[in-house]
Amino acid sequence: MIGIVNYGAGNIFSLTAALERQNIAYGMVNTEADLEKYSHIIIPGVGHAGAAMKKLEQTGLVNAIKALKKPVLGICVGMQLITQHSEEGNANLLNIIPLNTKLFDKELGIKIPHMGWNTVEFKNNLLFKDVPVDTQFYFVHSYFIEYNPTFDIAAVNYGNKFSAAIQKDNFYGVQFHPEKSGEAGERLLKNFSNLSS
Amino acid sequence: MLSKRIIPCLDVKDGRTVKGINFVDLRDAGDPVELAAQYAKQGADELVFLDITATHERRKTMIEMVKSVAKQLNIPFTIGGGITEIADAEALLNAGADKISINSAAVKNPQLIEDLAKTFGVQFVVLAVDTKHINGKNIVHLNGGRLITELETENWIKRAEDLGAGEILLTSMDHDGTKQGFDCDLLGKINKMINIPIIASGGAGKTEHFTEVFQKAGVDAALAASVFHYGEILIPDLKQELKRNNIPIRI
Incomplete structure (x- = not known):
């Protein structure tokens, strides 16, 4: 059974609906x-990473989350929270995976936010x-997680190459929204729920 | 590569989908929840629901509809119509909407754009603009096109981007309902001017019009209503056509 960390950062209706469609408790x-x-x-998590981190801290769950040995999946801002630092609000984050969350560079000639469907390797x-x-x-999203071959499990190109998904031990993160990514996203949620703990 | 998005727009009135030709003469085109699920199955990349008669009393009906849609739909969707304050947006967010679209309320109170962006993030805020060519200028119109403003479309969009709009939904009233193609000149001009995604709207009649708007105007997404609702263009056919023309698309 999946536990969703309820810390008030964004709407979880779509996530719970996607889990229900997959019959995942x-x-x-x-x-x-x-x-x-x-x-x-x-x-x-959606919205501002710095603000989300503050909300997570208010729950008093930070140390307990960092100590978890069971599979953990961060989605979007939830993924960014498991990295070390975000340029959004110059915030120190959970630092479970030593990566940085950075702002897209306007000079790369890309639209920001990165919005829509993108191919993931x-x-x-x-x-x-x-x-x-x-x-x-x-x-x-407007901020991305730097590419690092050690932790990258899926990469995406938009302006530059960055991580669409990362993993360290039992901690996983995805920048995209599986709950909004059609059948493939539902498959991914199912796969996560099937990971052995 | 980031795909260009195809977005069916469902105009909603009293929980039913309708589409106006040039914003009048509404015809019933079915149940929004059922239509939404159909479109997702066909390969729509996103949906927009516009509550064209949004009033305070009807808000509750809309929230219920949004919840039903969010339960069934596995692609993103935007809700527009009658959003004038943070509380409206929050209720829609909590009901499962991915984005909200604001139009008249933003013109009357531009601060709303900034407040929404700060509260929910820029990715949540779509600015819808209805524009009409008048005496050599592009002029913003309100209330479904019935009310002219003094705002020039280019200036208004630029200002909205600075205030925190995350995306622009630009409807050309001159082209809307004509089925003669999108206003590629204006869309191309606006697209070059801004650094946020832009959705083209108004004028889609055949698949070639979509190819044209992506190739000529470089927009990020294209929206249409009746051609999809009445099956004049089927999304799988449209996407094959776009793919043949080397436009990045999700199949």
């Missing part, structure tokens, strides 16, 4: 004790099991 994580109830944890990783090659996922 879920509940909310409000306290440290709640983290024990679930086999898998999702950290959702993913590695052989259980999170992308049975996802067809060259599948596109739905992105909407």
Whole structure:
């Protein structure tokens, strides 16, 4: 059963709806004790990374999340939270994966936010099991996670190459929105729920 | 590569989908939730719902519709119509909307754009602009095109981008309902001027018009209503056509 960290950063209606369509059971994580109830944890998030980090800190869950040994999936800003630092609000984040979250460079001649469906080059990783090659996922963000071959499990090109998905041990993050990425996104959520804890 | 988006627009009145020719003469085109699911299946990249008669009393009906759509739909969607304050936007966000579109309320109170962007992020705020060519100028119109303003379209869009709009939905009233093609000149001009995504709207009649607007104007997305609702253009056919023309598209 999936526990969704309920820290007030953005709307989770679409995420819970996607889980329901996949018949994946879920509940909310409000306290440290709640983290024990679930086999898998999702950290959702939209909006401002610095503001989201402050909200997460207010829940008092930071240390408990960092200590988790079960599969954890950060989505969008939730993914950025597991990195070290974001240029958005010059914020220090959870630092579970030592990567930086950076602002897209306007000088690259790209529209910001990066909005829409983009092809993802993913590695052989259980999170992308049975996802067809060259599948596109739905992105909407102005900040990105720097590419680093050690932690990258899926890369995407927009202005420059950056990470669409990262992993370190039991911690996973996806920049795109699986709950909005059609069947492929639903497959990915299913794959996450099937990861052995 | 980032794909160009194809966006069916569903005009909603009292929970039903309608489409006006030049914004009048509304015809019933079905149940929005059912239509939305159909479009997602066909390969639509995103949907826009415009509540064309949004009033305070009808807000609750709209929220219920948004929830039903969000439960079924696995692609993003935008809700527009009658959003005048943060609380309206928040209710829609919590009901599962990915973006909200504002039009008249932003013209009357430009600060709303900034407030929405600061509260929910720029990615949540779509500015819809209805524009009409008058005496050599492009002029912003309100209330579904019935009310002329003093704003020049180019200036207004530039200002909205500075205030925090995350995307522009530009409807050419001269082209809307004509099925003679998008206003590629104006769209191309605006596209070069701004650094946020732009959705072309108004004038789609056949698949070639979509190819043309992506190739000539370089827009990020193209929106249409009746040609999709009445099956005059099928999205899978349209996408094959775009692919043949080397336009990046999600199949």
